[in-house]
Amino acid sequence: MxxxxxxxxxxxxxxxxxxxxxxxxxxxxxxxxxHMIWYYMGGVTLFLFVTQVVTGIxxxxxxxxxxxxxxxxxxxxxxxxxxxxLIRSIHSWSANLMVFFVFVHxxxxxxxxxxxxxxxxxxxxxxxLLALALGFGFSGYLLPWNELAxxxxxxxxxxxxxxxxxxxxxxxxxxxxxxxTGATLTRFYAFHVAMLPAIFTVFLTLHLLFVQRQxxxxxEELQGLAENQxxxxxxxxxxxxxxxLLWLIVLNILLYLAVFYPWDLGFKADPFTSAPxxxxxxxxxxxxxxxxxxxxxxxxxFEGEVVGIVFFGLAGLAWMLAPFWQFGSxxxxxxxxMNIIGLISLAFIIxxxxxxxxx
Amino acid sequence: xxxxxRRFLNLVIGGGLAGWLGSVLYPVISYLVPPKxxxxxxxxxKAGATxxxxxxxxxxxxxxxxxxxxxxxxxxxxxxxxxxxxxxDCIVQYRSxxxxxxxxxxxxxxxxxxxxxxxxxxxxxxxxxxxxxxxEIIITKPxx
Numbered sequence: 001m002x003x004x005x006x007x008x009x010x011x012x013x014x015x016x017x018x019x020x021x022x023x024x025x026x027x028x029x030x031x032x033x034x035h036m037i038w039y040y041m042g043g044v045t046l047f048l049f050v051t052q053v054v055t056g057i058x059x060x061x062x063x064x065x066x067x068x069x070x071x072x073x074x075x076x077x078x079x080x081x082x083x084x085x086l087i088r089s090i091h092s093w094s095a096n097l098m099v100f101f102v103f104v105h106x107x108x109x110x111x112x113x114x115x116x117x118x119x120x121x122x123x124x125x126x127x128x129l130l131a132l133a134l135g136f137g138f139s140g141y142l143l144p145w146n147e148l149a150x151x152x153x154x155x156x157x158x159x160x161x162x163x164x165x166x167x168x169x170x171x172x173x174x175x176x177x178x179x180x181t182g183a184t185l186t187r188f189y190a191f192h193v194a195m196l197p198a199i200f201t202v203f204l205t206l207h208l209l210f211v212q213r214q215x216x217x218x219x220e221e222l223q224g225l226a227e228n229q230x231x232x233x234x235x236x237x238x239x240x241x242x243x244x245l246l247w248l249i250v251l252n253i254l255l256y257l258a259v260f261y262p263w264d265l266g267f268k269a270d271p272f273t274s275a276p277x278x279x280x281x282x283x284x285x286x287x288x289x290x291x292x293x294x295x296x297x298x299x300x301x302f303e304g305e306v307v308g309i310v311f312f313g314l315a316g317l318a319w320m321l322a323p324f325w326q327f328g329s330x331x332x333x334x335x336x337x338m339n340i341i342g343l344i345s346l347a348f349i350i351x352x353x354x355x356x357x358x359x
Numbered sequence: 360x361x362x363x364x365r366r367f368l369n370l371v372i373g374g375g376l377a378g379w380l381g382s383v384l385y386p387v388i389s390y391l392v393p394p395k396x397x398x399x400x401x402x403x404x405k406a407g408a409t410x411x412x413x414x415x416x417x418x419x420x421x422x423x424x425x426x427x428x429x430x431x432x433x434x435x436x437x438x439x440x441x442x443x444x445x446x447x448d449c450i451v452q453y454r455s456x457x458x459x460x461x462x463x464x465x466x467x468x469x470x471x472x473x474x475x476x477x478x479x480x481x482x483x484x485x486x487x488x489x490x491x492x493x494x495e496i497i498i499t500k501p502x503x
Binding site: 296 | 391392393396419420421424426428442444446447448449450451452462463464465466475479480481
């Protein structure tokens with residue numbers, strides 16, 4: 001007697017020949033070693049992304065873009081809509097956790113050197129996903145049209161405006177004019193709910209396809225061992241179930257944060273008030289913000305912020321292209337040049353972020 | 360002969376494709392650049408009665424679409440500057456404790472002449488003229 005599931009499978013199998021898929025799922029294995037925990041970070045990020053999509057779609061049912069309606073519609077969601085506060089709070093928290101896990105995923109990939117040949121394109125596509133995730137964060141931050149978001153957007157787009165050569169045009173296209181106005185909000189809404197998701201989906205699909213096609217990266221110490229000395233578990237169901245358990249834990253943490261630390265709405269943006277004291281960008285932009293704050297008004301003949309922007313642009317590009325210029329070295333730990341570069345970058349980000357919150 | 364024909368065809372098809380792409384992208388990119396909206400040129404605004412402004416205080420005044428900061432100093436003088444920080448476009452405020460103009464975004468400080476005295480601002484704030492006529496404050500654009 002076949003179950004309904006088996007019948008359905010047989011129905012599809014007869015028409016589409018699912019044997020390659022079954023073959024793939026049965027043979028996919030995950031290496032077991034002491035750095036294995038980092039394999040879960042990408043999965044957690046993916047889970048949080050799905051949470052973003054679901055809660056984002058729910059928010060769209062009530063959100064109304066526009067300088068006269070955005071803040072009001074958000075207040076309506078928070079105070080009148082059933083569980084509106086919860087959906088919005090999950091969306092905000094999950095966005096922050098997602099960016100956090102993207103960074104963890106990226107640095108763990110860097111330090112385990114999983115970005116090396118043959119996985120260069122997985123690394124590059126991952127970096128593009130990081131850039132898009134930051135774009136999501138930046139564009140989404142403005143949508144409630146509150147004071148903090150208004151000034152963060154003014155500063156952020158002004159920084160984009162000082163990019164050499166194309167800055168001015170970029171600023172006008174981003175803002176929909178010379179100033180941050182309702183036109184900017186409409187644009188950011190289009191970026192946040194249509195353009196970025198479309199581009200993100202393409203790169204996410206590629207990123208996942210690359211991972212599936214090449215399998216999990218093995219750390220260097222395992223690569224010299226004979227096949228029978230390596231330990232591994234099957235992806236399905238063993239690794240998948242562990243993944244699912246972790247997702248459940250992350251979901252619980254997310255709900256805890258969303259319920260006990262709900263996201264604030266703040267005051268409505270007013271283009272004719274002074275920037276309030278204590279204005280801060282989202283924490284993941286803090287290290288860049290803080291660095292710009294430390295730069296003097298002029299460095300040689302250039303404006304300080306232009307130097308800062310060019311520096312971050314070039315550093316980001318170098319980071320994305322790391323698989324192509326990396327220093328090959330057999331050294332381990334802190335004497336390996338790539339580890340030193342990674343540690344300096346990580347330390348810079350962490351220290352500047354902490355300083356940003358203390359100063 | 361045969362290669363030449365192939366090259367010619369590739370050129371025609373490739374060129375056609377490039378032309379087609381251009382004809383698609385040009386309107387899209389032009390669409391994204393917002394049109395210039397004509398605005399009435401504002402040369403002066405009335406900011407209110409002098410009695411509304413206690414000494415050692417500042418207020419943001421709408422000057423057309425630009426924010427202007429109007430300050431009444433301790434010796435009851437009125438000063439006005441563009442309120443847009445020359446660093447990254449935030450709106451500055453008057454600090455009555457230090458009697459300076461301060462930008463909260465990146466800790467930029469200007470003195471009461473609008474000069475950037477500390478922090479990241481690269482340029483001074485643009486000054487505006489203040490006239491007091493029959494106890495009414497009028498802010499005008501600097502001439503020249």
